[in-house]
Amino acid sequence: MEITQETIELQKRQIEEALDQGRIHEAIALWLKLHPADRAEVFDELDDEHQRILLTHLDVSTLADLLEELDDEEALEAAEEISTDRLADVLDEMEPDEAADLLGDMPPERASEALAEMEDADEVLPLLGYPDETAGGLMTTTYIALRRYTTVAQAIDFLRQVSDVTEIPYYLYVVDGARRLIGVVDLRDLIKADPDTVMEDLMDPEVISVEAGTDQEEVARIMAKYDLAAIPVVDSKGRLIGVITYDDIVDVLESEATEDIYHLANVSDEDLDPESPLTEQLKGRLPWLYLNTVTALFASWVISRFESIIAQAAVLALFQSVVAGQGGNAASQNVAMTVRALALGKLTPKALLRVLARQFVIGLSLGIAVGSVVGISVYFWRGNLYLSLVLGLALLGNLSVGSVVGVLVPLVLQSLGVDPALASSILVTAVTDSSGFFIFLSLAAHFLKFIRAG
Amino acid sequence: MEITQETIELQKRQIEEALDQGRIHEAIALWLKLHPADRAEVFDELDDEHQRILLTHLDVSTLADLLEELDDEEALEAAEEISTDRLADVLDEMEPDEAADLLGDMPPERASEALAEMEDADEVLPLLGYPDETAGGLMTTTYIALRRYTTVAQAIDFLRQVSDVTEIPYYLYVVDGARRLIGVVDLRDLIKADPDTVMEDLMDPEVISVEAGTDQEEVARIMAKYDLAAIPVVDSKGRLIGVITYDDIVDVLESEATEDIYHLANVSDEDLDPESPLTEQLKGRLPWLYLNTVTALFASWVISRFESIIAQAAVLALFQSVVAGQGGNAASQNVAMTVRALALGKLTPKALLRVLARQFVIGLSLGIAVGSVVGISVYFWRGNLYLSLVLGLALLGNLSVGSVVGVLVPLVLQSLGVDPALASSILVTAVTDSSGFFIFLSLAAHFLKFIRAG
Numbered sequence: 001m002e003i004t005q006e007t008i009e010l011q012k013r014q015i016e017e018a019l020d021q022g023r024i025h026e027a028i029a030l031w032l033k034l035h036p037a038d039r040a041e042v043f044d045e046l047d048d049e050h051q052r053i054l055l056t057h058l059d060v061s062t063l064a065d066l067l068e069e070l071d072d073e074e075a076l077e078a079a080e081e082i083s084t085d086r087l088a089d090v091l092d093e094m095e096p097d098e099a100a101d102l103l104g105d106m107p108p109e110r111a112s113e114a115l116a117e118m119e120d121a122d123e124v125l126p127l128l129g130y131p132d133e134t135a136g137g138l139m140t141t142t143y144i145a146l147r148r149y150t151t152v153a154q155a156i157d158f159l160r161q162v163s164d165v166t167e168i169p170y171y172l173y174v175v176d177g178a179r180r181l182i183g184v185v186d187l188r189d190l191i192k193a194d195p196d197t198v199m200e201d202l203m204d205p206e207v208i209s210v211e212a213g214t215d216q217e218e219v220a221r222i223m224a225k226y227d228l229a230a231i232p233v234v235d236s237k238g239r240l241i242g243v244i245t246y247d248d249i250v251d252v253l254e255s256e257a258t259e260d261i262y263h264l265a266n267v268s269d270e271d272l273d274p275e276s277p278l279t280e281q282l283k284g285r286l287p288w289l290y291l292n293t294v295t296a297l298f299a300s301w302v303i304s305r306f307e308s309i310i311a312q313a314a315v316l317a318l319f320q321s322v323v324a325g326q327g328g329n330a331a332s333q334n335v336a337m338t339v340r341a342l343a344l345g346k347l348t349p350k351a352l353l354r355v356l357a358r359q360f361v362i363g364l365s366l367g368i369a370v371g372s373v374v375g376i377s378v379y380f381w382r383g384n385l386y387l388s389l390v391l392g393l394a395l396l397g398n399l400s401v402g403s404v405v406g407v408l409v410p411l412v413l414q415s416l417g418v419d420p421a422l423a424s425s426i427l428v429t430a431v432t433d434s435s436g437f438f439i440f441l442s443l444a445a446h447f448l449k450f451i452r453a454g
Numbered sequence: 455m456e457i458t459q460e461t462i463e464l465q466k467r468q469i470e471e472a473l474d475q476g477r478i479h480e481a482i483a484l485w486l487k488l489h490p491a492d493r494a495e496v497f498d499e500l501d502d503e504h505q506r507i508l509l510t511h512l513d514v515s516t517l518a519d520l521l522e523e524l525d526d527e528e529a530l531e532a533a534e535e536i537s538t539d540r541l542a543d544v545l546d547e548m549e550p551d552e553a554a555d556l557l558g559d560m561p562p563e564r565a566s567e568a569l570a571e572m573e574d575a576d577e578v579l580p581l582l583g584y585p586d587e588t589a590g591g592l593m594t595t596t597y598i599a600l601r602r603y604t605t606v607a608q609a610i611d612f613l614r615q616v617s618d619v620t621e622i623p624y625y626l627y628v629v630d631g632a633r634r635l636i637g638v639v640d641l642r643d644l645i646k647a648d649p650d651t652v653m654e655d656l657m658d659p660e661v662i663s664v665e666a667g668t669d670q671e672e673v674a675r676i677m678a679k680y681d682l683a684a685i686p687v688v689d690s691k692g693r694l695i696g697v698i699t700y701d702d703i704v705d706v707l708e709s710e711a712t713e714d715i716y717h718l719a720n721v722s723d724e725d726l727d728p729e730s731p732l733t734e735q736l737k738g739r740l741p742w743l744y745l746n747t748v749t750a751l752f753a754s755w756v757i758s759r760f761e762s763i764i765a766q767a768a769v770l771a772l773f774q775s776v777v778a779g780q781g782g783n784a785a786s787q788n789v790a791m792t793v794r795a796l797a798l799g800k801l802t803p804k805a806l807l808r809v810l811a812r813q814f815v816i817g818l819s820l821g822i823a824v825g826s827v828v829g830i831s832v833y834f835w836r837g838n839l840y841l842s843l844v845l846g847l848a849l850l851g852n853l854s855v856g857s858v859v860g861v862l863v864p865l866v867l868q869s870l871g872v873d874p875a876l877a878s879s880i881l882v883t884a885v886t887d888s889s890g891f892f893i894f895l896s897l898a899a900h901f902l903k904f905i906r907a908g
Binding site: 192206208226229246247253266267272274289297307314318319321324333336344345348351361362374377381407 | 491613619620624643678681700701705711714720728729743754757764765769771775789790791793800816819828832853
């Protein structure tokens, strides 16, 4: 079965038509035929009135599935339309980690009311204390932990008691008397094993785990590296407190990549896309443009120091931006490589000096390559030897500056605990613009009489 | 167990020391204690001589694990050091998809020789025909397909016959007499089921699958959306030909994100990082800088049309770059949002007109916000009302241009089948630089006598 965007679009229109004509049960029946992930997609695209109709007519378990699949923001909006005691039932049905996320996003007062009315609040409460972007914030408490002398037959009996077995990870965990994690059993090995085998003989005692406070990016990196379908989360004493599954990690990888791409382009809200509303766009974009305004006006001030030089040789105004821009381009290349290498764990701030030295040489090489081509091209255009020499040398200088700054800034930000993607590109452009104008115009000032004569 | 970068680094130094002192078996014993993923990491960081010693002393199955874990490029280099008949044994031990990837990267002649000596060449041969970045290129042939009347007990017997059960996916697939995919069984449901249940009663007949030619980015999008630990691959007649597992998808998500980030920053080789060698860096970066040179010189030519204006009012040279740069910033924000929305399947080229209209309004709003602040700031600095008006208006114009171009270019490239991340930023900057200089300087030319008087 291939599900295409077109078939989903078609279903959506049929559902909207049925809702418009008051055929609510038909609309719901059509909607329920969709995969839960597609239900959420269609629901999200319905208008508010249609959404309200669905929310009041769906049963508790369908609502729970829907809230699990919606994005955080959308789930919060939907939850606002549901009465508190119904919401408590829905939260009971949701997976504990999803319920905890939603409760954490709700206004504190409403969250307390809902928690008070929940039956399984004790499954969710321990999850509420962990920040969203840590292992503790990602983990679920729906998993099976066994003791070392449990047999395969007993383990399978445990699995039979789980109401929806597809909600538990593909591993069983083995703990000691103090709940400390001592082993992991892959369900594939469990299936093959003799019913009388005990967990101790079946488990892999070398369990890779993370602590609750570990950053979600680091969790994703570890799971990706070791090809894990799930990773157990332990507290500071090594006691098992939760499990993170591969589907959470896929979301983390996508949102971390979006975050890096947005931050590099100076957009601050990772939920922003070209169809987001005006006010959201202004909030996510304008602060960065203002910050860039400050650095751009500083660069203007650098140029203003050479205003009389430009008045004597207006030709300089043609090429100053080439020097600034190419330095910025070389720097952006390095910022992207450095930010990505840091995100994938391929580079540590400790490598700073070695990497800087290498990038200085690379910047020089790029500078020679670009500077000579631009210098020669401009000589054929303007026929001014000194202009070409100054331009070529300035490019050599600014590409070297850009190359070094482009790797220095993200590495230093990372070692200060700041997200290197967030601030790097503005800081780096501030440097390469100002240094580009300064190098080019001060060299030009030095050779001004030859440039004017050329 | 938490594995830290420090403990791996320590192990590496001990291994190097043992190798230097000729204690080869001790070195290998230390290395074998590591997780296969860490073995590959340490191997990759050893110098060529040490790598050669390991390659000649490892047994076939350890070599197979190593080649599976190494990056494509590194695996290819290691394979070059191994004699062809030994390599054939290693390829037999490797997972078919990994073996096919390696064979596809090898010189054709050597690949044929190795294939001829392999015992299980028939598992690998069907995989060689699919391009690397498609579902066919990602899939493995190590999976279990059953018929609809197979019982749970029989299925478990099948699993017992698999030598390393952890190499198969967490699902069994059900096919009809023509090998057409008709259902999927989650291993978690298999464990719970009564031994006499037949697959037909246990399977989910609504199997989400992809065709062999589907692009890997689309495969990743589908698996992420539907939270699948594995997805079956079918041919054009719906016959099951392979399975893709979540660990492949994690790699795809990471490399697609790297590719987008690099392309947006005009780096063309996704294996590049700040520690890559000089020649690699030049190859991955220089072509882009040259392309940027062409567009930058075009922008210089635009300025040259106004050279006499600048000669009369050198102050213009201070602010022309602010207009060009801020237009470029607004455009980059939109390029990032559009490229990411396209990659995550949140936007289709069909939405073009609606999105363009919205972004034109947003560009105007950003232009008013930035133009007024810059205009007023510069008025306080230079006290020249007409200069400030021209600057503010030019910013309004160029931010509108940038905002529209920033969403237009990637959407058009995508609908032409070109990677929007690859070419967008250069095309867009070419436009916003030239339009920025043109709008600002032609407005200034119009009000020149007031600017000079002001």
